Amino acid sequence: MKGRKIILCVTVILLLIIPLASAGFLDWVKKTITGKASSQETNVSVTVAGGNKAVIETVSVAASYTPVENENHSITAYVTVYDADGVNDVNDSATQIKFTKSGETTRQNTSCINLTDIDANRANFSCVVDLWYWDGNGVWNINATGNDLGNKTLAENSTESFTYNLLYAMVISPNVLTWPSVTPGAVNQTSNNHPTLVNNTGNYNGTINMTGINLLGEDTPSEKIYAENFTAGIVNDCDLTGINMTYLVNNTEVVINNSVANRGNLSLGSGSGQEQIYYCIPLVPNPLSSQTYSTNALGGWTLAYA
């Protein structure tokens, strides 16, 4: 009885192990002789795209940047993109960054570079963006975006910002003023080499100030032409209305009426980033001796921002 049971069990196991299908000899011939090469090496590429969306984990920049006079400042932001499906699912060509500030031109980089894979799920991107000398000072917001190959949902991070500092900078030309010979009592005598071209090579936006100094006679220093005899203005005539000009005050800073620093891109050549300052002697003092009067003894005049 016991032996029968053993035989029965062995039979059942054999039935389960041995395949039930059978094939004839012709089937074997058909399978084997196909006319095709028996084997061949083939390169197989498999792209695995996951279902999880990418995440911009971090955006790293410095707290503040200083503009460079008449140039750009290249700012590098580092962006970490995370994908739960693995770093290979991160789209290397999709990471972008934008710097924005209200009223300013958006500065961006649409092709950030994948520097390295931090670990199995994170890639570190480098994004270089140029800010220019005329770009506004203050807080700039950062918007970083990225994507993956599988989920394709845009990943975004707008939590970071930085401060772009204020740069007061100007280039003036010419840096020497001249007048033709004038006679005492003459009116509205304008400089013969003005205007002073004031190029704003920074991002300051405001008025232009002027400090005049009395001119002393080079032969007789006790004689002078007071700074108060001169005006500085933004129009090419001796506008005595005071609207577009200002009387200078000895050794005192005065705002040139209606002048503007007018920050902007100087290379456009359209007057952007420029102001022109004209000079006039509304009434030449009388009497005065004939000699040259200059700033040599007391120091030069100053054009200033703020």
Added chain:
Amino acid sequence: MKKTSKFLIWITFLIVITQTITAFGVSAPFWPEHDLEMVPGDSRIVELNLQNMVGDEDVEVRAELVLGNEIAKLKKNSFTVKSKTYDTMAELEITIPPETPLGERISVKVEFRTIPAGGEGMVSMGTGMNVGFDVVTANVPMSPKDGSKFPWTITIIVTLILVTIVISLIILKRKQKQANNQALTNFK
């Protein structure tokens, strides 16, 4: 004719111009709408960045603190800003007295003036920048976004010291245990 000649004023300045442009710039981390917040009793250095990127000549600059003398001090008053550079720093040391009440607003202003080259018969022109900002007393320390940095060096050093102490303790304990075992074996 002589009289006319006597009254003839020659304000004709010789155009012996060695350089025709003057360039200069100052960058500041604070400005009128961007205050510096400090805790009473605190002290810090504000760096004002002097630049001369356009001109081909070095520029001599004079600096003068015209507002905020009670809390601010310029470390230097004259600077030579080399041509094509933007890394000259004018350091302004600001110290808030401990007894200063919170919310106090103190204006600080530094005037920078280039020293015109000058020359015979010229009205020379220079440039100037008036850098001003307010210092406001507050009871909160500056945030990292305002320029302070996390003290990584100190953190690393402290961590290293702690790790060394822990390892030393472990080694000491093991040696002690070994000594005890040795003593026990000898006793047996």
